[in-house]
Amino acid sequence: MPTLKLTIEYDGARFVGWQVQPNGPSVQQALVDAIEKLCGERLRVTGAGRTDAGVHARGQVVSISPVKELPLKAWTAGLNALLPETVACVSAETAPEGFDARRWARGKRYVYTLKLSPVRSPLWSARAWELRRQVDVAAMQQALGHFIGTHDFSSLRAADCPAKTTVRTMSRLSIDADARADGVWHVSVEATAFLKHMVRNLVGTLVDVGIGKRTPESMAALLAARDRTLAGPTAPPHALVFDEVFYLPGNADPYANPGALDEDDADA
């Protein structure tokens, strides 16, 4: 029984999110259905990240353990023929036994896109949060340093976040101008794991800094307070892309290594 690692891209606009839910189509359900059609097995499909309604993915990773053995190319070609247009299987690899896309992940990157312009943008409206007012990106950039490193991120978690622990390590956080589109900025966040709505609450808080509602220096006190009600609004989901998941080389088992950290992950 092989274990497979599938990399999945999707346009989240018309999904209720990654996870199977009673109120509409989920990406996970689309995968369960396509896999069943391909190999005749109704499998457990574990995703590395539980993205919310409207959030996109360029590099969601899922693990499955089918009984049936198919060539890897049959997995990608078969799934891409069976999945809806808005979901694609980018690659299929064999993974070590026991590989779990979520638990074995050592880190993830999310990218959030802002469009800063006084007028609306037909070419970016579906993929960027349009802020039609003065935004001080330099102030936002000054705020970033407060979040980098290991912190208790309780102030940025959703009220219903199920995670048991709230300490996460944010290894990178940057805001960069798009090379091709005026006024388009990408907030890129890498961390060991995320709390529910953590990226969107972070972006909402950074935008508060950009519009002068908060100072960059106030971020330290915000984190120290560990109180969600003190942070900024949750940025809208349509501008967020789950970009990449990081594993050990060879998708190795991190728990075989005694130093491995098991942060429970509730997602962005």
Add this chain to the structure above:
Amino acid sequence: MPTLKLTIEYDGARFVGWQVQPNGPSVQQALVDAIEKLCGERLRVTGAGRTDAGVHARGQVVSISPVKELPLKAWTAGLNALLPETVACVSAETAPEGFDARRWARGKRYVYTLKLSPVRSPLWSARAWELRRQVDVAAMQQALGHFIGTHDFSSLRAADCPAKTTVRTMSRLSIDADARADGVWHVSVEATAFLKHMVRNLVGTLVDVGIGKRTPESMAALLAARDRTLAGPTAPPHALVFDEVFYLPGNADPYANPGALDEDDADA
């Protein structure tokens, strides 16, 4: 009677193209209608480029000469309230008397996006031409030099291209990898003016080089032949963006300068 220069962005997916046509909604018609609602005048709306059905614009420029005088901010705010969601007025400026968005343009840039990946891409399908096969970008890059400079571009014009002259000067032509998305490449073309379908025929021909159907060296003979039937296919429109129009400083009249070139422009 002021002359105005409006910069227009649009998602071309649901339009029959820039120009008013009997068979469906055009961007030009949307502007004529919104302008009439705003100032009560049914004006002639001249666009710098006649983009085809499905082609997008980030920087289309139009000139209008309304009798009514409104503050420039009222033009942008008013038009953005009245235009459909897929069209926006990015800026409004006063221009010198006689300013003609098309005839006074000294150059234009179009950007064409390719997605090179063996599998389909839900996040790029609406804005990139997906080529699901081996493509040699280095070979395409070798071909570029043959097009740069002043040439008779007859081999790249559409069969029904109305332009009287076919000599154009291509000042820049490049293919660059997208900084954020694997396998995404942007073909950027700047020229004094364009023949009908010239950019899309150029991209189709470059892709022929990329997939090994033509050599980079064969581009010289292709241009010299001045025969459309010898070039590659017309690349699909949905991946093309009319990016920017260049004018003299202060949008000055180029015909006041005796060296000015008046290339008739039939477009991409």
